[in-house]
Amino acid sequence: MTELARSERIVLNVGGVKYETYRSTLTAYPDTLLGTMFQDRNRILVHANKDNEYFIDRNGQAFRYILEYYRNGEVLWPNENFSENDTSQTYISRWEILREFDYFQIPFEIPNTLPTSEMLAKRLDGFMNALLECSFDIKFAFRTYMNIKFYDYSISGEENRPTMFVVNPYIDGAYKKLKPFESCGYTLSIFFKEEISAFMTASLSKLSCDIRKVKSPDCVVIRMYIRDNIDCEEILKHSVYKKLFLSCLQRIGKCSDFVYAKTILTMIVCRKYNLNIL
Numbered sequence: 001m002t003e004l005a006r007s008e009r010i011v012l013n014v015g016g017v018k019y020e021t022y023r024s025t026l027t028a029y030p031d032t033l034l035g036t037m038f039q040d041r042n043r044i045l046v047h048a049n050k051d052n053e054y055f056i057d058r059n060g061q062a063f064r065y066i067l068e069y070y071r072n073g074e075v076l077w078p079n080e081n082f083s084e085n086d087t088s089q090t091y092i093s094r095w096e097i098l099r100e101f102d103y104f105q106i107p108f109e110i111p112n113t114l115p116t117s118e119m120l121a122k123r124l125d126g127f128m129n130a131l132l133e134c135s136f137d138i139k140f141a142f143r144t145y146m147n148i149k150f151y152d153y154s155i156s157g158e159e160n161r162p163t164m165f166v167v168n169p170y171i172d173g174a175y176k177k178l179k180p181f182e183s184c185g186y187t188l189s190i191f192f193k194e195e196i197s198a199f200m201t202a203s204l205s206k207l208s209c210d211i212r213k214v215k216s217p218d219c220v221v222i223r224m225y226i227r228d229n230i231d232c233e234e235i236l237k238h239s240v241y242k243k244l245f246l247s248c249l250q251r252i253g254k255c256s257d258f259v260y261a262k263t264i265l266t267m268i269v270c271r272k273y274n275l276n277i278l
Helices: 023-027 033-037 040-045 063-072 092-103 117-140 174-183 185-191 193-203 233-237 239-253 258-271
Strands: 009-015 017-022 054-057 145-151 167-168 207-214 219-226
Touching: 009 023, 009 063, 009 092, 009 233, 017 023, 017 063, 023 063, 033 063, 033 207, 054 063, 063 092, 117 145, 117 193, 145 185, 145 239, 167 174, 174 185, 174 258, 193 207
Parallel strands: 009 054
Antiparallel strands: 009 017, 145 167, 145 219, 207 219
């Protein structure tokens, strides 16, 4: 393979997720699917699309583990490397990765050791960080509280369970942060109740966190409360709408007709943002 070919960049569109690497990175492992596909001798058989991408209809999120093997020659597993408090990542199960390893012909050995205490500690840390980040989601949703329920379905007779956890009121950002912990949130909250509460209150002075166990149905309720009310007047001081309103009043002078002033303001906003609501 020529030096030019080795330095050629390859764009892989895997299930809609794009990855970029060098041809030489893939061909370094000729016994794998991609290593064979991008050999010089197979150029005539492999064609990029009009966007100069190679589309592969596989799991785009799990493919990062495949590419990690090509780049570093190591097989990584999600329970060792997934960071639950990193919302840029999507949780991938080990079963999903095994299927992709098999498809791309990546050699691997299934770990024969159980997770260590250090690995479990990382999972606990991820859970507490996710809870802490939920406090910001609460405030951005213009709320001051949120109740999180993690259910225990280890008891028989709960086959028709609707979900493993509930966020009330529903806040999308908070739900996504806690989703990776739906199967262990109950036990983590039971085992480390005091530590979690202490961590939350120590991290944010205006945040209180109460954790209690409920028997029927068997669940743990985490109540997060922010002792910081939504100050509408203070928010309006920094609002574009408020600034435009004040500008409008300055233009029309002291006006006792609020409806007229509001109409003028609406016209200004519509012109500024090219809106057609009048």
